Amino acid sequence: MQAVSLFFSFLLFLLATSYGEAFTRNDFPEDFLFGAATSAYQWEGAVDEDGRTPSVWDTFSHSYNRGNGDIACDGYHKYKEDVKLMAEMGLEAFRFSISWTRLIPNGRGPINPKGLWFYKNLIKELLTHGIEPHVTLYHYDLPQALEDEYGGWINRKIIEDFTAFADVCFREFGDDVKLWTTINEATIFAIASYSDGYAPPGHCSPTTFFNCSTGNSSTEPYLAGHNMLLAHAYASKLYKLKYKSKQRGSIGLSIYAFGLTPYTNSKDDEIATQRAKDFLFGWMLKPLVFGDYPDEMKRVLGSRLPVFSEEESEKVKGSSDFVGIIHYTTVYVRNSRSKPSLLPSKQDFFTDMGAETIFMGNSTFFEWDSIPWGLESVLEYLKQSYNNPPIYILENGTPIKYGSTLQDTPRIEYIQAYIGAVLTAIKNGSDTRGYFVWSMIDVYELLSGYTYSYGMYHVNFSDPGLKRSPKLSASWYTGFLNGTVDVDPPAITPLESNISGFSSF
Numbered sequence: 001m002q003a004v005s006l007f008f009s010f011l012l013f014l015l016a017t018s019y020g021e022a023f024t025r026n027d028f029p030e031d032f033l034f035g036a037a038t039s040a041y042q043w044e045g046a047v048d049e050d051g052r053t054p055s056v057w058d059t060f061s062h063s064y065n066r067g068n069g070d071i072a073c074d075g076y077h078k079y080k081e082d083v084k085l086m087a088e089m090g091l092e093a094f095r096f097s098i099s100w101t102r103l104i105p106n107g108r109g110p111i112n113p114k115g116l117w118f119y120k121n122l123i124k125e126l127l128t129h130g131i132e133p134h135v136t137l138y139h140y141d142l143p144q145a146l147e148d149e150y151g152g153w154i155n156r157k158i159i160e161d162f163t164a165f166a167d168v169c170f171r172e173f174g175d176d177v178k179l180w181t182t183i184n185e186a187t188i189f190a191i192a193s194y195s196d197g198y199a200p201p202g203h204c205s206p207t208t209f210f211n212c213s214t215g216n217s218s219t220e221p222y223l224a225g226h227n228m229l230l231a232h233a234y235a236s237k238l239y240k241l242k243y244k245s246k247q248r249g250s251i252g253l254s255i256y257a258f259g260l261t262p263y264t265n266s267k268d269d270e271i272a273t274q275r276a277k278d279f280l281f282g283w284m285l286k287p288l289v290f291g292d293y294p295d296e297m298k299r300v301l302g303s304r305l306p307v308f309s310e311e312e313s314e315k316v317k318g319s320s321d322f323v324g325i326i327h328y329t330t331v332y333v334r335n336s337r338s339k340p341s342l343l344p345s346k347q348d349f350f351t352d353m354g355a356e357t358i359f360m361g362n363s364t365f366f367e368w369d370s371i372p373w374g375l376e377s378v379l380e381y382l383k384q385s386y387n388n389p390p391i392y393i394l395e396n397g398t399p400i401k402y403g404s405t406l407q408d409t410p411r412i413e414y415i416q417a418y419i420g421a422v423l424t425a426i427k428n429g430s431d432t433r434g435y436f437v438w439s440m441i442d443v444y445e446l447l448s449g450y451t452y453s454y455g456m457y458h459v460n461f462s463d464p465g466l467k468r469s470p471k472l473s474a475s476w477y478t479g480f481l482n483g484t485v486d487v488d489p490p491a492i493t494p495l496e497s498n499i500s501g502f503s504s505f
Contacts, residue, residue, distance in 0.1 A: 022486030023423055032426075032433060033132060034481055035093030036086070036440035036456065037395055039139040039184070041069045043443050044099060046076035050114035052102040055141035056152065060200035067449035073441055073459045074466050079122050081468065085457060086440060087129035089474055090481035094131050095394060095436050096122070097139035097184065100165055107143035108161050116172060123176050134179040134392075134436070136254075137166055137235070140189065140200055140446070147201055153224040154194065154203075159231045166235035170243045178249040180239070181394065182232040185326040186284050188256035190228065194220035195349040199446060205348065218347035219304050226306040229253075229287050229316050236319040254324025254394050255284050259374020263334035263358060272335035272355040277381065279353040289386045291317035300352055322390040322433070323382065327418075328397070330374025332358040370398070370414040372421035379425035379432060390431045393422060397438035399445070399452035406458055411473045416480070416487045437477065441468065 025034070041047075041057045047070045061068035075082055086094055100107065102115035126133045142152045150157045166182065183189065189199065195217045197204030203215030232253045239251050260276050262269040275296055278286075282294035291313040298305055308316065334356045350356075360371055375396070382389060398414040415437060422435050442455035450461055456474040460467045479485030 023420065024486050025481055025483055027423060028426070029433075032435075033093040033134075033392070034435055035091050035095055035132070035134065036089075036437045036477075037095035037134075038075065038439050038441065038443055039097040039136065039141075040099035040102070041072070041139070041141050042439075042445070043072055043075040043096070043441070044102075045070060045072040045074040049076070050102075050118070051105050051112040052099060052115060053105040054144040055099070055101050056144055056147050056200040057141045059144055059147075060202050061444075063202070066447075066451075067444060069444040071466075072444045073461075073468075075441075076118065078466065079118075080125055082441060083122075083125045083129055083131065085468060085470075085474075086126075086131055089440075089456070089478050091131055091440070092481070093134050093179075093434065093436065094126055094440065095134040095136065095181075097136035097141075098169055099141060100138070101141070101143045101145075104143075104165060104168065107146040107149075108164055111168060111172075119173060123173055127176060132179070133177050134181070134394075134434075135169070135173065135177050136181040136184050136394075137169060138162070138182065139184040140193075142201070152201060153190075153227050154220050156227060156230075158227050159234055162231040163234045163238055167238055167242075170239055170247070174239075174243050174247040174249060178247070179392070180249060180251040181254050181324050182235050182251065183228050183253055184324075185254055185256040185395075186225065186228045186232075187280060188326070190221045190225040191349045194224045205346075217349070218352075221349050222301065222305050225283060226308075229284065230312060233312070233315040233319040236321075237315060250321035250390075252320040252322035252324050252390075252392070253284065253288060254326055255281065256326045257281060257378045258357065259327070259330030259371060259377050260333050260357075261330065261374070261377070263332040266335075268335035269333060273333040276333045276353055276355045276357070277385075279349070281378075281381070281385075285323065285382070285386050287313070287316045288320045288323070289317070289389065300354070320389070322392055323386075324392050324394040325378065325382075326395040327375050327378060327393060328395070330360055330371040330377075332360060334358060370417045372417040375418055376421045376425050379422070379430040380428065383425075383428075383430050388429065388431050390433055392434040392436070393418075393432065394434075394436050395438040396435065397454040399448065399454050402442065402450055402453040403458070406469060406471045408471045408473050411456075411471070412476045415473065415477070419480075420487060 047058055098119060103112060105112050123133050146152055146161060152158055192199035193201060194203045194215060197212040197215060202212055203220055204212040205215060205217040206212060236251050258280065260273050262273045278294040278296040283297060286294050292308060293305060336354055336356045396418050398411055400408055400411060419435060422432055426432055439454045441457040442453040442459040444450065445452060456471055456477060458469045458471055476485060
């Protein structure tokens with residue numbers, strides 16, 4: 001690892017020795033995976049090199065003034081350097097995604113040899129350094145060609161094309177990849193992309209905040225979510241029939257999971273919180289575990305919620321070997337179910353859910369407070385309500401203003417608090433098997449571009465060489481993973497403070 005200043009070392013010493021009773025890496029199960037994560041569009045750059053063609057994320061990012069991933073941190077060219085940093089950090093696993101248009105430029109048809117070799121070489125480099133690759137097949141970057149041809153995820157044709165793409169990935173990389181996630185944070189992907197319009201391809205009914213050029217927020221998120229579940233199920237069935245016996249890997253779907261707690265102890269807010277759990281967790285998890293959507297969603301949405309055929313229900317049920325959890329923060333839930341009115345009302349995912357989410361503490365849309373009991377509550381809820389599925393925490397982290405400091409002590413406090421929450425959940429019986437920090441390195445962020453960063457390594461985006469420098473969190477994570485840093489969760493869990501505002505996200 002690059003040299004850390006004496007000042008950084010002193011801070012590490014203080015952080016490592018200022019706690020009483022502590023836990024260490026060795027308190028986790030031996031086969032538990034600690035890693036970090038990125039995604040293709042956010043890390044690779046090289047968007048028009050070596051045969052790669054545009055995805056909807058390229059198109060979307062060039063339509064807004066939030067920067068883009070044209071270069072990002074140039075992982076495509078600097079992957080060996082980055083894997084070396086991962087190895088020096090002591091990462092046990094690295095989660096990344098496959099760029100569909102780098103591997104299959106037209107969305108279907110011929111494989112791009114240079115794209116294929118990039119991912120083969122990346123995987124080989126990881127394994128050479130003892131790092132387990134965890135591959136996500138889809139992370140927001142649908143080939144623009146398929147979006148233009150038939151509308152992407154709101155058309156059932158996507159199921160066949162996604163399954164064919166997955167088949168190529170399983171065939172070409174599966175001997176070396178044991179952990180596959182089909183679709184990244186499927187819940188918030190459907191909401192952000194097809195209800196609220198702030199993620200690619202940017203569909204929504206026009207609102208005060210987003211004037212989308214196309215979309216229907218009352219139907220498209222549910223249609224897209226339905227097709228995601230079916231695409232996942234078909235890819236999973238293919239893997240299990242054709243590859244699993246030889247490759248011996250696991251395949252799952254990931255969801256975005258807020259911690260959810262009632263805003264008050266009123267009956268309305270308690271009911272709204274359960275309704276939010278049905279919409280935000282049960283929407284994807286109930287079909288995966290039990291074969292159909294939550295009754296509350298069916299009651300509220302009626303004909304707007306697609307229906308599984310008996311055959312489809314059987315395919316979806318049991319199609320995930322594990323559930324991937326993306327978790328950053330906990331929110332209060334307040335009932336917003338309106339009384340009947342003769343006036344027309346807005347229809348989108350959150351009005352259907354009938355609940356407002358209110359950020360806790362000092363957190364805002366881009367800054368998360370450390371409220372680790374929220375993650376504990378998610379893991380406990382999934383244990384009790386969804387048959388205690390195997391779980392990987394695929395993203396967890398906190399943003400800090402880009403370039404503000406390499407001494408990111410708040411990030412350390414956040415990460416160690418959440419690792420402590422995971423350990424508590426495991427001791428309470430949760431079948432949680434891995435934890436991945438978002439992100440290994442500063443990347444292009446969907447919502448904030450390059451304004452805020454989550455990385456444990458700083459990237460100097462003004463430097464032509466995109467120099468990498470370790471933040472204090474990288475050194476802390478190294479110490480934790482190699483057993484030289486102990487953690488005492490009570491000492492680093494900040495107290496809740498004032499409520500800061502409302503959010504539809």
